[in-house]
Amino acid sequence: GEALHTTLDAFDAVSDCKRRLIDLSGDGVSNEGVEPTQVHAALRNRGIVVNALAIEESEPDLTAYFFENVIVGEGAFVVSASGFADYPDRIRKKLLREVTQQTAGLK
DSSP states (O other): OHHHHHHHHHGGGOTTOSOOEEEEEESSOOOSSSOGGGGHHHHHHTTOEEEEEEEOSSOTTHHHHHHHHTOBSTTOOEEEESSGGGHHHHHHHHHHHHHHHHHHTOO
16 A cells, blocks of 8 residues: 555656556565555545556455455556466566557557
8 A cells, every 4th residue: 555655756756658557566465554445535536557567475355355455546457476487487578568558448
């Protein structure tokens, strides 16, 4: 939640951004500060999409948590890595999915 809140405010400095997207990767649930869901309304109001990558090495249900509590916005999605060794491959696939999704929508 704190990461989303901090990044939300950072978009104020780049008002001419055509696409507002936050990529969040993590290996655990939010455990201090603002809960991610408390930032969702502000993210939606500013047209910011949050996609996530859940590293499930120590928390096997993390993908479900990210799906229910972290991601927000049109087309938002969660990608899972079973552990840190899988992270490089999964982040690459996630980033390619985001780029492909964006370019596929252009006319």
